[in-house]
Structures are given as C-alpha cells and as structure tokens.
Amino acid sequence: DAGVIQSPRHEVTEMGQEVTLRCKPISGHNSLFWYRQTMMRGLELLIYFNNNVPIDDSGMPEDRFSAKMPNASFSTLKIQPSEPRDSAVYFCASTISGGNQETQYFGPGTRLLVL
C-alpha cells in the first residue's frame, strides 16, 4: 500500500499568491482529515470529510482557506490569498470510519513557506 500521498512536499510562495495542497488517501478509506502543525499552536484539525462530505470545518482559520473532496481518492486544501502566518506543515490523514478501531494514517506533510 502506498500510504497517504501528499503533494507538493515543499512549497515556497509569496504573500498574496494562491496555494493548493493535494492529498490522495489510502484506497478504501472513507474519512479524510486536514491538519496544520506549527511550533506555536501544535497540531490543529482544520477540516474532515466522511464519504467525501465535509463534516466539521470549524478549524478552518478563515475564509481564505477552503477544502474540497470531489471523489474518494482526492482532496485539495486551498489558501487564497496566502499570508506569511499560513507558513506551517500541512498534513492529510485518512481512516476507515466506524467501529472503535479507527487509526488515522498520516501523509508525509507539505511544508509551506509564505514569504
């Protein structure tokens, strides 16, 4: 199994530019999570999907952030316009929802730097 795949692994952009982060969950998983990790705030859940439907987006910082999951094998997190304070590592994770054995599998992360 290839695991959760994220792209790009590193992104450097200038303030005001649009940034799109991509995630391919593990095949067969029906829940997908986007997290942000910074030194100051630790690991924060931004949004998660069940069966491609956004369930909880209360962690999305503001309207500049949006996430989509058009099908079971692909999700995007978009920041438009980007700001320096968005610099962080963004993780995608997936799992099989239901029951009490739900282990989340994390991707390697996208390290974003906004100048």
Added chain:
Amino acid sequence: GNSVTQMEGPVTLSEEAFLTINCTYTATGYPSLFWYVQYPGEGLQLLLKATKADDKGSNKGFEATYRKETTSFHLEKGSVQVSDSAVYFCALKDYGGSQGNLIFGKGTKLSVKP
C-alpha cells in the same frame, strides 16, 4: 469538552534510561486512547492504542495503560534508544460523544543522547 493534556517537553535522556511521558484526558462518553509518534521530517504514525479501561497498549517496547480512575494514559519505556528520538502525541477519540475525530495533545519532544 474533550481534551488531552500531556507533559511539556523537551525531554532529554541518555540511552537505556527509563522513559515516562504523562498524559491525562477529559472526555464525555467512552474514549479510545492513542499514542502517536512523529519522527523528524515525517507525518504522525500510530504507536499504540487502548480502547477500554485497564487495557494496555504496547509496541516497540513502549507501553501505556488506560486508567479510567485517574483519567490517564502515561507512556513508558524501560530502556530508550537514540532511535526513539521523536515527538510523541497523546490523543483520544470519544465514541460516546460527537463525531469522534481525534483530539491531540500538544506533543512532547524526546531527545535520546548516546
């Protein structure tokens, strides 16, 4: 609401020392408890888990026991290695409450010196 509190780091130990990282939780319902580990430059990965009171999760020499009476899930290892240097996250999932996404602690960085 649900929350996880773990000891602040960083923790620095010599190789073969005993490790304890404290974790306590607050939850409605009946949570499952997890320890995740993040090695430098990587994503988080599950280290061990316990789904009910008095269960002991174990993996790679690490152990943690689900203590409902003290609402704790402390991580222990008898003899750490340099390769255990990483950030460790305690987490819970509450099946009796809301949707049940994972709630993570802030993480504890462990550095093991040779």
